[in-house]
């Protein structure tokens with residue numbers, strides 16, 4: 030690898046660790062069904078953030094199918110999204126920014 034590439038790659042991985050990334054994941058995968066503050070097909074992030082932890086949110090993303098009963102739903106209409114660990118973590122953090130809003 031060329032030496033000058035190393036700082037560029039390091040720098041861009043720092044950038045993507047930012048919470049902005051969570052917004053991008055949200056816009057890519059969730060926006061059709063969830064909005065930040067308004068009820069859409071699914072509940073708004075303000076409501077989710079008020080009652081769930083990061084672990085619960087991540088568990089729901091991994092498998093709505095095995096979590097919906099525990100969350101009090103009769104059925105699930107949320108699609109199973111195959112996000113990687115980082116995408117899932119950053120979108121969960123992004124949702125929690127709406128706590129108390």
Ligand code: HEC
Pocket residue numbers: 054055058059060061062063070071072076077081085086089090093097100102104105106107108110112120121
């Ligand atoms: C196809 C539509 C759809 C998509 C896409 C979708 N959701 Fe959902 N989501 C729902 C619906 C509808 C519910 C209500 C419960 C159910 O049907 O599973 C829900 C419920 C949830 C819950 C649990 C709500 C609670 O009671 O706390 C979380 C967390 C959640 N969604 C996060 C996400 C995230 C994050 C994304 C994007 C990565 C996403 N959803 C994408 C439709 C969707």
